[in-house]
Amino acid sequence: MRDLSEIHGPLVERNAFDPEEYLFADEHLAEFHDRGFIAGIPVLSEAELARLRAEIEELSDPDHDGRELWYEYQDLSENGVFQGGFLHGSGAWRVRPGFHDLLWNPAITVRLRQLVGGSVRLLHDQVLAKPSGQGGSVLWHQDYSYWRYTQPMCHATCWVALDDATVENGCLQYIPGSHRWGVLLPQASKADEAMDYVFGQLTTEQRAAFTPVPAEVPAGSAVFHHPLVIHSSAPNRSAKPRRATTIHVMRDGTRAAVDLPEVNGLPAWLVGGAGEEYPLVDEPAGSPLGGKFFPVLI
Numbered sequence: 001m002r003d004l005s006e007i008h009g010p011l012v013e014r015n016a017f018d019p020e021e022y023l024f025a026d027e028h029l030a031e032f033h034d035r036g037f038i039a040g041i042p043v044l045s046e047a048e049l050a051r052l053r054a055e056i057e058e059l060s061d062p063d064h065d066g067r068e069l070w071y072e073y074q075d076l077s078e079n080g081v082f083q084g085g086f087l088h089g090s091g092a093w094r095v096r097p098g099f100h101d102l103l104w105n106p107a108i109t110v111r112l113r114q115l116v117g118g119s120v121r122l123l124h125d126q127v128l129a130k131p132s133g134q135g136g137s138v139l140w141h142q143d144y145s146y147w148r149y150t151q152p153m154c155h156a157t158c159w160v161a162l163d164d165a166t167v168e169n170g171c172l173q174y175i176p177g178s179h180r181w182g183v184l185l186p187q188a189s190k191a192d193e194a195m196d197y198v199f200g201q202l203t204t205e206q207r208a209a210f211t212p213v214p215a216e217v218p219a220g221s222a223v224f225h226h227p228l229v230i231h232s233s234a235p236n237r238s239a240k241p242r243r244a245t246t247i248h249v250m251r252d253g254t255r256a257a258v259d260l261p262e263v264n265g266l267p268a269w270l271v272g273g274a275g276e277e278y279p280l281v282d283e284p285a286g287s288p289l290g291g292k293f294f295p296v297l298i
């Protein structure tokens with residue numbers, strides 16, 4: 001099938017829009033800066049939601065058309081970095097038109113531009129689907145601890161609920177204010193080491209302030225979060241699925257810490273080069289990120 005990452009812009013042309021319509025109000029921005037996230041922002045129409053749900057259904061079949069285009073794909077039988085059954089993939093925008101066009105949804109891009117303070121480039125997307133009664137957990141982590149290969153840190157994430165996300169089905173949980181605690185090392189890979197990993201890097205005051213807050217949001221709405229806010233999600237213990245997709249972006253002009261070779265035609269960053277601990281420096285040695293896999297979204 002056609003690789004949709006060749007097309008930088010929506011496949012289905014959108015009506016002209018007024019950015020003012022989507023901008024965060026001052027009090028929302030203040031909440032984001034205070035807590036490191038803001039939850040429950042409507043971003044999808046009913047038609048977009050239905051389309052993404054239908055596409056995720058197709059993508060859950062490991063033999064789907066376009067399987068070879070994903071950056072990473074773990075079906076439910078693989079544990080990968082997640083615990084228990086979990087469909088996880090990165091690169092859905094290359095594989096299905098709904099996920100492709102979601103990247104240019106102004107209800108998302110206008111707000112991301114506001115958060116990163118300039119023109120926005122895709123870093124990568126993710127599909128995260130926890131089936132009913134078995135879907136796995138995501139351990140406490142900061143996103144930027146995996147993204148040190150992109151510098152400086154001017155990143156933001158939009159996580160979009162494709163089902164109502166609740167405590168019971170494993171919604172995101174955040175530690176408000178933890179985006180001010182600095183950059184942690186990448187996450188431990190085993191659940192029983194996860195708290196040691198986080199707590200081992202925190203001060204006594206930070207440990208005392210480690211109070212998770214669930215971000216329950218309705219289907220079709222989003223949570224926007226800061227690259228340093230500590231978050232996790234618990235297994236899906238409900239009788240319903242918890243499907244979501246996430247868009248991670250960086251400000252245009254972000255550079256690679258160092259240039260890495262390609263792996264199977266993809267920048268090595270996108271296929272597992274992420275766990276390295278690149279030192280944060282004023283002048284990264286690598287090139288500005290751009291080209292086929294890092295389109296400008298707004």
Ligand SMILES: O=C(O)CCC(=O)C(=O)O
Pocket residue numbers: 128138143157159170171172231232233244246
């Ligand atoms: O969907 C989830 O459960 C985890 C998502 C996440 O960690 C993220 O979007 O940064």
